[in-house]
Amino acid sequence: MNILVINAGSSSLKYQLMNPETGEVFAKGLCERINIDGRLTHKVPSKDIKVVRDIPMPTHAEAIAAVMEILVDPENGVIKSVDEIDAVGHRVLHGGMKFVSSCLIDEACKQAIRDCIPLGPLHNPANLMGIEACEKAMPGKPQVAVFDTAFHMTMPPKAYRYAIPTKYFEEDSLRRYGFHGTSHRFVSKRAIELMGNPAESKVIVCHLGNGSSLSAVKNGECQDTSMGLSPLAGVPMGTRSGDIDACVVQYIMNKEKNMSIDDCLNMLNKQCGVKALSNGLSSDFRDLEAGAARGDEACELALRKFCYEVGKYIGAYTAALNGLDCLVFTAGVGENGPETRKDICSYLEFMGIKLDPEANKVRGDEMKISAPDSKVQVWVIPTNEELMIAQDTAELC
Numbered sequence: 001m002n003i004l005v006i007n008a009g010s011s012s013l014k015y016q017l018m019n020p021e022t023g024e025v026f027a028k029g030l031c032e033r034i035n036i037d038g039r040l041t042h043k044v045p046s047k048d049i050k051v052v053r054d055i056p057m058p059t060h061a062e063a064i065a066a067v068m069e070i071l072v073d074p075e076n077g078v079i080k081s082v083d084e085i086d087a088v089g090h091r092v093l094h095g096g097m098k099f100v101s102s103c104l105i106d107e108a109c110k111q112a113i114r115d116c117i118p119l120g121p122l123h124n125p126a127n128l129m130g131i132e133a134c135e136k137a138m139p140g141k142p143q144v145a146v147f148d149t150a151f152h153m154t155m156p157p158k159a160y161r162y163a164i165p166t167k168y169f170e171e172d173s174l175r176r177y178g179f180h181g182t183s184h185r186f187v188s189k190r191a192i193e194l195m196g197n198p199a200e201s202k203v204i205v206c207h208l209g210n211g212s213s214l215s216a217v218k219n220g221e222c223q224d225t226s227m228g229l230s231p232l233a234g235v236p237m238g239t240r241s242g243d244i245d246a247c248v249v250q251y252i253m254n255k256e257k258n259m260s261i262d263d264c265l266n267m268l269n270k271q272c273g274v275k276a277l278s279n280g281l282s283s284d285f286r287d288l289e290a291g292a293a294r295g296d297e298a299c300e301l302a303l304r305k306f307c308y309e310v311g312k313y314i315g316a317y318t319a320a321l322n323g324l325d326c327l328v329f330t331a332g333v334g335e336n337g338p339e340t341r342k343d344i345c346s347y348l349e350f351m352g353i354k355l356d357p358e359a360n361k362v363r364g365d366e367m368k369i370s371a372p373d374s375k376v377q378v379w380v381i382p383t384n385e386e387l388m389i390a391q392d393t394a395e396l397c
């Protein structure tokens with residue numbers, strides 16, 4: 001089976017054509033600068049092919065058309081005709097309270113995604129554009145929506161309700177939703193497999209990348225997660241502030257006389273986090289580590305603050321789960337940052353977590369990194385959101 005996985009953003013669109021059973025990726029790529037000018041980067045891993053082409057992309061429709069064209073291209077393509085694509089799986093950011101799992105796309109599903117635009121104003125319109133562009137390019141092809149929020153819908157009210165007047169929940173659905181759900185589902189499922197599928201399990205997943213979130217998972221079901229109504233909440237991230245006292249927003253807006261609430265939120269999303277703590281140097285942990293090694297105190301603070309906050313969340317989620325069997329690190333920093341993992345785990349020695357320093361050198365591979373006498377297993381498990389989307393798509397089509 002060939003599944004085309006699409007992750008459409010407002011000005012970009014990532015794609016992978018893959019086999020959901022084996023996980024083999026036949027081709028993958030990125031359309032950038034949609035709505036501006038347009039550039040396609042296309043790769044065929046088995047043939048070491050990398051093609052970069054400037055192609056006008058006034059809308060997502062032209063981007064999808066360019067993807068279809070290169071996938072069937074005699075030289076750089078991997079299929080003879082679009083008929084060889086069995087189905088399309090879309091990453092959709094916000095499923096609100098309507099979607100607890102992935103769903104075959106029909107008019108009702110599209111309307112429900114549209115209804116969630118107030119909750120995901122930046123991403124849901126782009127996700128819909130990706131879906132509609134695929135409908136146009138491949139009429140009648142089965143399509144599936146896989147929601148970033150769905151895995152977290154098993155949270156109990158005490159975890160998802162905000163302590164604000166009830167009418168905002170009842171009338172406006174304001175609550176914690178959480179994101180990166182496809183990654184948390186993939187990685188927690190794998191962790192449970194690696195533990196030998198015990199009947200009962202308590203797992204904390206640390207998805208640490210440019211965006212970061214943690215989840216507390218009991219018996220395979222999410223109990224709590226660090227992002228909230230939007231991905232701004234939780235630990236400090238590459239450019240997002242993470243949890244912040246709302247009065248900080250009031251103070252900054254009073255001080256910066258011309259700043260609108262949208263400008264302020266834009267700053268909290270794009271100019272904060274470790275980038276702000278490093279005095280604007282970088283949101284990339286590799287740059288911060290290099291800076292700290294040169295003796296840059298701001299880089300050092302950015303790294304230490306990040307690890308401290310992640311460590312605190314793990315402590316809180318261990319209490320939420322009333323114990324812990326397995327701690328997992330995933331995503332760019334989680335998979336590739338031994339120093340970060342070591343610093344985070346230094347806050348957890350009190351609960352018997354001990355790393356194996358040799359195993360913790362791993363970068364990008366699945367590996368148990370806890371010492372044999374650690375009371376809690378600690379793993380690095382590479383995430384694969386595209387595979388999860390492809391598997392859900394294959395199952396529903």
Ligand code: AMP
Pocket residue numbers: 208209210211238283284285286331332333336337363
């Ligand atoms: P992601 O959002 O999951 O793609 O993660 C991206 C982030 O992972 C980058 O911003 C880097 O900070 C981090 N990262 C990737 N590779 C490495 C590495 N080898 N060492 C440390 N951090 C890394």
